[in-house]
Amino acid sequence: MSAREQIAQLEANIGQAIIGQRDVIRRLIIGLLANGNLLLEGLPGLAKTRAIKAMAKNLEADFSRIQFTPDLLPADVTGTDVLYRDEHGSEFRFHSGPIFANLVLADEINRAPAKVQSALLEAMEERQVTVAGKTHKLPPLFMVMATQNPIEQEGTYPLPEAQMDRFLMHVLITYPPVTDEVEVINLVRGEEVMAAENAAAPDTPSETSAVIPQQAIFDARREIATIHVSDAMVRYMADLVDATRRPAEISDSLGRWIDIGVSPRGSIALDKCSRAHAWLEGRDYVDPLDIQAIAHDALRHRLGLTFEAQGEGISANGAIDELLRNVALP
Template structure:
């Protein structure tokens, strides 16, 4: 039993070491944003999609492309615009005249990669946004009468500008629910901004050599290992109670779905692994609750009028549990 326990402990230590290396490599490019990078890694470990929201110029695109390089994943970027068509994302059938006979062949779109960056997703029309739904949930796309599986692992990392900005379309509730987490990026501190300016203005093409820390197969094994991280029954119940409480709040027009309960538990397991622990703690649940829930609840008009926001409501719920 002792040997088995030591072996198990070694697995957690090795996983934590690898994940620490990932953060270290990403830090060669990114300045600050440690919490955001951790939340992106949590989503990746849970095989989930993530929504990043901030004003333009905050380094969202640079962050995702850097993480994909460090994880050795095939990266693809989709720039969403109002005239983007669903076929521009999924692909389309084209005429192949290379052989003696004319035939239709499927030409894959940019969705066929491991890590997809859907830049400014809320600038695409609702019809184009809906083209991403099947890929996000089913890990496949359907074109015509045929369905095509996406490579494993597959993640959709979408960026979004604040909805108040001109030329944006709000994401439908069904699509928001398919994002495991919504992460909000804030402006860097004065010290961090000075480092950013120095780093990216000293050389014409700043491109540090990044080490591929984790292979695709190793990442899939890490995802499987994440689900095995133990969580006490009372903490699992706490996670479910937090999500359930959003459906009873007077300040909310609607609350989170059961998918939120699952995602709080999964994200807590991933955070425990990143923090180097072999079990979920209460702090893990509290730390992941906001990014998991904030895009799944809808404030009532009265709550908005009183100056409330989603994070304040979630804080209240956590304190009451």
């Protein structure tokens, strides 16, 4: 199979385990293809962790889960030097932490203090970990997928803007429609029946979908790197980001709502994600629909809203909607 067919199969396999969250699955795939890190936010029980686990299950990759808690230490994430003794003497050897995996789930990332959150910064940006002055490289296929929920703020540590900016996309997960809720109930019931049957007959081989090899991801990335982005599309992305830095010149509403504009990482995220989106749609060029399709996920966590916007009930999504309406194509 070609790289495109294998990625389509990966998306389909994840879709069998996750009902009613097609947009979330597509964002997970885009993040993987764009070689970025994702922050998933949604209320409890909306399959954030399940979606990430489904991706790891259907991809030939090492998976690691870190449950963030207030008593977690940086060494619990990165690893540490351990003293080994034998008949020849003693020496320190590096014992790698759970960050040394292909797919890393940072579950409820905002429940750990800033010192632990900062342990992820070097790994997310430079794809390496430095412990006791020594640098240890992470695997070529590496992706951090962090989750958090917008409620239960007591006992949590909000992510600082500097760390939020290092996430390629901030994906919001909402409640599924009632028709999908029915399918979720049936899916979970079917899984319970299958688990009971496997427990009763443990030697019976279970049917599993073919695991997609890592090479398919690298092949897809090479093809995405050749996606054509015209000068007009590059200027459109730059104009969208620039408009967040001088919002009063774009519209009165944006002037009231936006306090801090998007960093250059936002432009890079638009470029990477729009090319991945175009490739998934089967095109070898980026058009405005690709940029607009991922604009909210690439920009919402990079915007700083004013108190006036919050008083009017305007979210980052509302500000980006207004942005897309007022920034014209070149």
